[in-house]
Amino acid sequence: xxxxxxxxxxxxxxxxxxxxxxxxxxxxxxxxxxxxxxxxxxxxxxxxxxxxxxxxxxxxxxxxxxxxxxxxxxxxxxxxxxxxxxxxxxxxxxxxxxxxxxxxxxxxxxxxxxxxxxxxxxxxxxxxxxxx
Numbered sequence: 149x150x151x152x153x154x155x156x157x158x159x160x161x162x163x164x165x166x167x168x169x170x171x172x173x174x175x176x177x178x179x180x181x182x183x184x185x186x187x188x189x190x191x192x193x194x195x196x197x198x199x200x201x202x203x204x205x206x207x208x209x210x211x212x213x214x215x216x217x218x219x220x221x222x223x224x225x226x227x228x229x230x231x232x233x234x235x236x237x238x239x240x241x242x243x244x245x246x247x248x249x250x251x252x253x254x255x256x257x258x259x260x261x262x263x264x265x266x267x268x269x270x271x272x273x274x275x276x277x278x279x280x
Contacts (some may be wrong), residue, residue: 150179155231156184157182159182160253161253162180166180168197168200168202168269168270181210181216185210189210193206224242225246226249251268
């Protein structure tokens with residue numbers, strides 16, 4: 149089983165989800181990418197992962213969706229529906245492998261609201277870990 153998490157910049161949501169799922173399910177391959185990759189993983193993401201004892205699972209830097217072979221993944225989870233459309237434009241064959249979580253980008257949110265986004269991702273990742 150191979151899972152890919154996708155968000156806008158691969159700085160907040162998708163690397164967080166990747167690191168958490170890697171912690172919970174060492175038996176599956178997990179990766180993440182951004183439609184428009186940022187220059188670094190967000191400090192808030194690293195701080196949350198540190199509290200969750202998952203910081204060791206975070207990737208060193210954001211990666212772009214164009215660096216991934218989308219057909220290699222059994223499940224592609226995007227944080228917003230526009231990201232689903234972007235992936236379908238890149239590779240229509242993976243349309244049926246994409247799931248949308250509808251999780252807002254915490255980039256412009258105050259810290260307490262961003263933390264709520266991270267908690268939502270944590271719950272969804274825990275549910276996913278049990279399902280797959």
